[in-house]
Amino acid sequence: MRRRAAWALACVFVAFSIVGVLKPAYAAVGCRVAYALPSQWPGGFQAAITVTNLGDPLDGWTLGFTFPDPSQKISQGWSATWTQSGQSVAAVATSWNGLIASGGTVSVGFTGTFGSANPVPTTFSINGISCVGSTTPTTAPTTSPTAPPTSPPAPTTSPTPRPTASPTTSLPPAGDVWNPPSSLAQPLAAVWSHEEQTYGDLYGFKNYGWDQLFAGGGAINYCVRWDSAAHVTAAQRDAVAAALQRQYQKWMNQMLDNGVAWNNWPYQQVPVKVVGWAVRDRTQLEWTDTSVDIYVNNIRENAPQCAEPCGRFFHQDGNYSGCPGGASHHYDHSLWLTAGFGGGAGGDWGQRIGSEYFMSNLTVDNIHILLHEIGHTYGLDDFYDWDPLPGQGFLMKAGSATSITEFDKWMFRDFWRHLKSRYGR
């Protein structure tokens, strides 16, 4: 477990999370839970729970279990936010223990009361995935362009570099613009080298946010996956769209120096439009106008999803002929908002964050978990297992910064300079 500063980040990345752009379809969640009773007295007890992460790094987690006996009640818990409904218990990560590295552990506990018996819970889950002591691929889109593994990844205690394919694009030509602050040059080179070593298809992958942005002529469309039972007003709908526009532009602004585009970047402003909402029940959306497409009860990964014929992830050739509204109604990214989700996830399919977190932070300056996840959509990596910039925080190092830093900016720009020849720039 790594401790982080005491503000709330929980980047995360879980469910696909962690998942950088190149591995959108097969982040593995695996966990083992040990439940102990260090002390017990008539009618009361103390429980100590240790969660071991057997899968990819978790950025935000919710531990769930069920008390076997209806009389078992939690009195006071620690190292998590505890809630109990009937016999079901949920413990949500705090701001400082949301990140669990692969192989890492986190310990939480509580005191409780019971009636005649105090049996030990036998099944546990992390972020809704049952802890069976091995990894389970999570909620991947059902059609993946990246050939997910045919069997779940094996538990691992350290990241395993994937084989590296020969680059199909060479380094930028000599004389190309690359002018980061000198103090960042070496760390940036290390980051890019790490990208090359980690991702076998770094240069061949064709669905980065960059690709999607250029395919859309400099605009991005979103569809919201409303994975919550809450209702949404028209005002909230519009606030979601405005927040997305504002946060997205923060990344786009990294390509500008005082309004002047860096290194042949073509876009000053990137329009971000929410074209659709997916929900379980139409009545959750409290508007009657037709300003956005609405998809009802189209369930994928146990969550509402916008129509696949309209989604970039499913139609990377840009053929949206099966989309009812046509190409103008297509969506590039999904914004997957999940109730009770403490972390985040990002990839070429979009971003996933907690619905409560997002809806309660619509007007804050930096919705940092969303920003972090958008970084993944544009190819930026996580830094769970190494640190190119010791002692300095940055957004993509989960938990160390709450806004886009100079280092994040130059990592972003490095991606652009390596890919821009694709777009004739």
Ligand SMILES: [Zn+2]
């Ligand atoms: Zn991340």
